[in-house]
Amino acid sequence: MADNTTGVPKKEMAKAYEKYAKSFTPKPTYVANCVRAFIAGGLLCILAMFLQNKLMAMGQNEKDAAAIVTIAMICAAQLLTGIGLFDSLTKMAGAGVIVPITGFANSMVAPALEYKKEGLVLGVGGKLFSLAGPVLVYGISSAVAVGILYWLIGGAK
Amino acid sequence: MDYAYAFVIGGLICTIGQILLDTTKLTAPRILVIFVVAGVILQAFHLYQPLVDLAGNGATLPLPGFGYSLAKGAMEGAEKGLLDAVTGAVESTAAGVTAAIVFGYLVAILFNPKSLR
Numbered sequence: 001m002a003d004n005t006t007g008v009p010k011k012e013m014a015k016a017y018e019k020y021a022k023s024f025t026p027k028p029t030y031v032a033n034c035v036r037a038f039i040a041g042g043l044l045c046i047l048a049m050f051l052q053n054k055l056m057a058m059g060q061n062e063k064d065a066a067a068i069v070t071i072a073m074i075c076a077a078q079l080l081t082g083i084g085l086f087d088s089l090t091k092m093a094g095a096g097v098i099v100p101i102t103g104f105a106n107s108m109v110a111p112a113l114e115y116k117k118e119g120l121v122l123g124v125g126g127k128l129f130s131l132a133g134p135v136l137v138y139g140i141s142s143a144v145a146v147g148i149l150y151w152l153i154g155g156a157k
Numbered sequence: 158m159d160y161a162y163a164f165v166i167g168g169l170i171c172t173i174g175q176i177l178l179d180t181t182k183l184t185a186p187r188i189l190v191i192f193v194v195a196g197v198i199l200q201a202f203h204l205y206q207p208l209v210d211l212a213g214n215g216a217t218l219p220l221p222g223f224g225y226s227l228a229k230g231a232m233e234g235a236e237k238g239l240l241d242a243v244t245g246a247v248e249s250t251a252a253g254v255t256a257a258i259v260f261g262y263l264v265a266i267l268f269n270p271k272s273l274r
Contacts, residue, residue, distance in 0.1 A: 030176075030179055030180070033175050033178075033179055034172045034175050034176060034179075036175075037168075037171045037172050037174065037175035038168035038169065038171060038172045038175075039168065040171065041167050041168045041170065041171025041172070041219065042163070042164035042165065042167050042168030042171070042215070043164070044167065044218060045163045045164060045166070045167025045168070045212075045214050045215040045218050045219070046160050046163055046164050046167075046214075046215075048163075048214035048217075048218045049160060049163045049213050049214040049215070050160075052213070052214055066214075066217065067252035067253070068252075069214070070218075070252060070253040070256070071252055071253065071256040073218065074253060074256045074257045074260065074261075075256060075260045078257070078260050078261050078264045079264060081264065082264040082265075082267065082268035083268065094175050094178065095171045095172070095173075095174035095175035095177075095178055095188075096168075096171045096175070098171075098174060098178075098185055098188075098189070099170060099171045099173075099174035099188075099189075099192060099219045099220055100167070100171065100218045100219050100220070101218055101219075101220065101222075101223060101253065103185070103189065103220070104189060104220060104223070104257065105257050105261065107185070107186065107189065108257055108258070108261040109261045109264050109265055112261065112262070112265035113264075113265050113268060113269070113270045114270055116265065116269070116270060120266075124262065124265045124266065125262075128258065128261055128262060128265065131185075131186045131189075132257070134186055134189075134190050135186070135189050135190055135193050135220075135223075136254070138190050138193060138194050139190075139193040139194065139196075139197060139223060139224055139227050140227060140246055140247060142194050142197040142198070142224075142227075142228075143197050143224070143227035143228045143230070143231045143246035144231060144242075144243055144246055146197060146198075146200075146201040146228050146231050146232065147228075147230075147231025147232060147234055147235045147242035147243060147245055147246060148235070148239070148242050148243065149201075150201075150231070150232050150235035150236075150242065151235040151238070151239050151242040154235060154236060
């Protein structure tokens with residue numbers, strides 16, 4: 001920050017730099033990204049539905065079939081992350097594979113692999129939750145709050 | 158359940174995520190948190206159920222569906238009592254969460270990080 005010689009305030013300098021840097025940042029191709037996310041996300045959902053229908057046709061009840069499909073999707077995504085293919089999928093499909101449960105599954109394995117060197121406890125064990133942790137914390141906390149509110153409302157009747 | 162609805166609804170939810178990724182400074186983990194909490198809040202007002210009835214896996218596979226399952230479990234538990242209201246959320250999503258933890262751990266143990274190309 002040697003810009004004091006020019007008399008330009010730091011903030012304006014930072015702003016100018018941001019603008020300068022922005023001119024080199026490739027602009028995301030919004031429409032193409034959205035189309036790819038739409039198609040990939042839609043196809044994943046169709047695959048899940050196909051699996052669930054197959055399982056139900058084999059005699060599973062709806063709840064079990066849904067659970068098995070969820071587990072299968074998670075395992076597939078984590079395996080792909082393990083062999084290094086999920087990143088290419090993300091590059092192709094963007095949010096199409098991040099927003100479905102596959103993205104959640106990937107977000108557990110990716111940092112755990114990355115920080116494997118830090119050891120089995122803090123490396124693998126800890127980093128499994130470095131990205132998935134917030135999702136679980138906020139998801140479960142808000143759901144429990146909803147549950148307790150419902151119980152209170154129900155109890156007041 | 159209809160495949161066309163699953164495709165369109167699932168695709169649209171992902172498109173919303175893509176738009177958030179591209180046009181805002183939100184990082185992927187933040188968007189995942191927003192989606193899950195959105196699912197919880199929508200279901201708290203019974204607003205996500207119609208989407209699930211319409212699109213099946215198209216609504217349950219994306220992350221708002223995870224929030225939906227959490228909230229649904231908690232609300233069903235709340236009808237039984239306070240303890241079930243607290244445990245219901247995790248109970249209803251136990252399969253997915255357990256699979257993600259155990260299988261994720263196995264994968265992280267068995268595989269080594271790939272060098273970036």
